[in-house]
Amino acid sequence: MKNTSVLLSGMRPTGPMHLGHLVGALNNWLKLQESYRCFFMVADWHALMSEYKDPQIIKNYTIDNVIDWLSVGIDPNRSVIFKQSDVEEHLELAMILATITPLSWLQRCPTYKEQMKQLKLKDISNYAFLGYPVLQAADILLYKAEVVPIGEDQLPHLELAREIARRFHHLYKREVFVLPSSLLTEESRLLGIDNRKMSKSYNNYIALSEKPSDIKRKVLSMITDPKKIKKTDSGNPKICNVYTYHRIFTDDKIKQKLSLKEIASSCQEGRLGCVECKGMLASKLIVFLEGIQQKRRFYNKELVLEILAKGAQRAKEVASSTLKEVKSIVGII
Secondary structure, eight states: OOOOOEEEEEEOOSSOOBHHHIIIIIHHHHHHTTTSEEEEEEOHHHHHHHHTTSTHHHHHHHHHHHHHHHHHTOOTTTSEEEEGGGOTHHHHHHHHHHTTSOHHHHHTOHHHHHHHHHTTTSOOOSHHHHTHHHHHHHHHHHTTOSEEEEOGGGHHHHHHHHHHHHHHHHHHSOOOSOOOEEEEOOOOOOBOTTSSBOOTTTTOOOBTTOOHHHHHHHHHTOOOOTTOOSTTSOOOGGGOHHHHHHHHHOOTTSOOSSOHHHHHHHHHTTOSOHHHHHHHHHHHHHHHHHHHHHHHTTOOHHHHHHHHHHHHHHHHHHHHHHHHHHHHHHTOO
């Protein structure tokens, strides 16, 4: 039986969905929609904070990202899929919460400086980026979400949302919000092709919509065990990013040239060279992604916009009720 607990999660539409998103988030969403009342949000207001100089990419990737969500199995009949900016209550609640959030809480948020470093090529020294944890709190509290799936690095943001809710309750002597709990998700085991965190900012990803020729090119450029120079050298699969991909995408139930165990032993014994190993991985990824890409063909812009419109209507039913309650409490209704 499906749990009635509300869960909210979202992604910023700033680039294509890639394998890191699939392993780190989308596969988890698939499981969660079986057990929770899920709200999956296209966080376009959050995206604008860093992409304000070229906002057209947000519009383009909103459609593209949702097509990927649908293609991997996120079901609009089970989950509410909506665009943040289509539900104006997000900004209204964020404004109310901003008035009670001390500036010092935002300035000491540990991920703020980390994001500044990661997005150093973009000018994000703006008010909106400093205040985005407040909007994030509004996103969560608006739906009275009991559960938020996050990685460990996002825990400070969730705790800040809880603190803001507590401060509201203390100031107005009314408990309207649910204090959300974290549902810690396993960090993606996939590094980018350059051994750094897979990121749109680093352009080191393999997109779910990647062409076969580009998959092969990117896989062949991946970094392997630096001590394995020749095929006959003994390799160490434990430190090889290519083998990590093999571990995730090799299905020993499907007939293939080498099993996962044989790939590891052949590498260690100097019977499998890195170029051949990468070629095998590229073939696996091409076949794997072909299944998702075939499903992508069922969706178009018009259908996605229809799904988002229906999702926004369902989201607004909940959001408007919460905001009406909040406005009544603070006396501006």
